[in-house]
Amino acid sequence: MKVTKLSGFPEYLPAERVVEQYFLDVIRETFELHGFTSLETRAVEPVDRLVGKGGDADKEIYAVSRLADRGEASGKEPELGLHFDLTVPFARFVLENAGKLTFPYRRYQIQKVWRGERPQEGRYREFTQADIDVVDVGELSSHFEAEMPLVIAEVFSKLPVGRMTIQVNNRKIPEGFYRGVGIDDVAGTLRIVDKLDKIGPAKVKTLLVEAGRTEEQADQCLALAAIRTEDLSFVDRVRELGVQHPTLDEGLEALSAVIQSGLDNAPGAMVADLKIARGLDYYTGTVYETQLDGYESWGSFCSGGRYDALASDGRTTYPGVGISIGVSRLLGLLIGKGLVTASRATPAAVLVAVVEEASRRDSAAVAKALRARGIPCEVAPTAAKFGKQIRYADRRGIPFVWFPGSGDVAHQVKDIRSGEQVDAGPASWAPPAEDLRPVVVAADQSP
Incomplete structure (x- = not known):
């Protein structure tokens, strides 16, 4: 029988698998050095929970059902889907086990996830992610937002990948800025601005105007997104734009603390990049993306942010912050371009x-x-x-x-x-x- 390859489901040859395992070992060991405990959650979640937490994720979810039940709606069991990230199942796990966990709860999770998007270079339907998150009860100290990129900077310093730059923003900065210039649809504006790296400023401006923003508002959004500094000078550059709003002030203060932590502990690893928005709706504070220097066209390999309402049972809220390494995405491009290699394809010496x-x-x-x-x-x-x-x-x-x-x-x-x-x-x-x-x-x- 002829074997037909399925696109979007990477499988590694022995030498490539050695590389993958090495990366996973370094990631796991570094996470554990920082006190994160291991967690593995189930592969499926109720579809209504996945759809409700991921912005446009409903377009990417793989539904799961028994072949014997195909075409029959039993009505007894919820429709299930494969998780498209590890944050949503983690939040559900916290809610189900809150009484058994010690807070703040620090966990790492290295698992497969699935997305029904069109396969292309560095984009897969099945891939491995490596996440760290910290959640607490009621309130989460802001210093955890500074800790996340420092852990990632340490991971990348141990891997043969060249220089990685962690781009950091705070969702309160664009939110306060947009409201300060008279834009009410913050989430919609963020989703459009998040396309900057893919389609460029001219097309983003067109989309903003088509979505109801004025030319002046669109120009202001682009001026904010153009600010990128390796130090705290981003604060003055935002102030020079002349926009005032209390939420903007909160965001600038929070981002300053993160960047200062980077300057103190991992000089050169972080930049304040105010175009970073992150498309998922549940982010509320600091957000992160990471690029390999010299290969910026590949996009982000590591991303995440703060979320305040993702895990809540109606009485208690468990705010958290996390960051995720797209292991398969990173390795697919590094291996595909011949940028990393293993000395041999077998563990045997x-x-x-x-x-x-x-x-x-x-x-x-x-x-x-x-x-x-x-x-x-x-x-x-x-x-x-x-x-x-x-x-x-x-x-x-x-x-x-x-x-x-x-x-x-x-x-x-x-x-x-x-x-x-x-x-x-x-x-x-x-x-x-x-x-x-x-x-x-x-x-x-x-x-």
């Missing part, structure tokens, strides 16, 4: 040769001893001539081949890259640290 099938147990014993000491290895699949076994190791990218000894014949291990072969003991020999595991580096730094 050693291939234990088999002298003859009758002595396979001896080779297995060597492998067991090496693994007990944390050295990844595999046993040769056949007792072929040693030259053929060495070629097998070379094709797999395994750097060392172990030749078992017997009686007075010592064990020997060969570095097949240099040809050096030395006596070795299963209880004492170890490969150089850089060969113990596959190494993932930027392509121009590959060994």
Whole structure:
């Protein structure tokens, strides 16, 4: 039967999977260094909850049903959909388990999500996200809004991805600014301004005017969105536009605190970028997007923000702030452009040769001893001539081949890259640290 590939569902070859796992390990370890605890939620949520929390997300939701129920509306169970992000299921989890959690609750979540959008470069229907969030009861301290980008800056400092710039804004700035110039439809204006990177200022202005804003209001919106600074000078530049509103003042103060935290703890990692809006309706405060320097046309790989009303049971509200790394999006472009590479496609550092099938147990014993000491290895699949076994190791990218000894014949291990072969003991020999595991580096730094 002919296999037809499904677009939008990435699957990695072995060397690419090594890269993905390395990225996920770095992300997870960094999140845990900052005290975030792991969470995994179910893949499905009631569709009415997904639709109610995601702006235009209803256009992207995959519905889930049993084949046996197709065409039959039982009316007993809610319609289910695959979650399109991890924030909505996280908020639901908090509501269901509030009495069992300790607040502020810090969690990280690394899972698959699904969106029914048109597949294209860096855009998938199924992909992995890595989120961190902090939620509290009733009120959430603003210092958490400054913490989120600092954690992300630390993650990216450990990954071979080049310089990443975290663009930060506060939704209260455009909200107060828009109201100050007489615009009442803040959410609609934000959604249009959020298209700036995709369609440019001229088309955004046209859309704003078509949506009922005056030419002067549209120009003011674009003037605000054009402000981008690496320090606190954005405050003066906003003031120069001559717009006054209390909400604008709150936003400028909050964003100043975040940018100052970046200047103090991760210089150069953050910029105040007042065009960042984020399309999802539930954001209420600081918002984030992240771009790879030199590849800005790829768009954002990491985004999020503060939300004050996403998790509420009608009596108690659990405000939160979070940020999400689009792992599959980032890797798809890095791998696709050949910007990162793995030193080998297998975790095995050693291939234990088999002298003859009758002595396979001896080779297995060597492998067991090496693994007990944390050295990844595999046993040769056949007792072929040693030259053929060495070629097998070379094709797999395994750097060392172990030749078992017997009686007075010592064990020997060969570095097949240099040809050096030395006596070795299963209880004492170890490969150089850089060969113990596959190494993932930027392509121009590959060994």
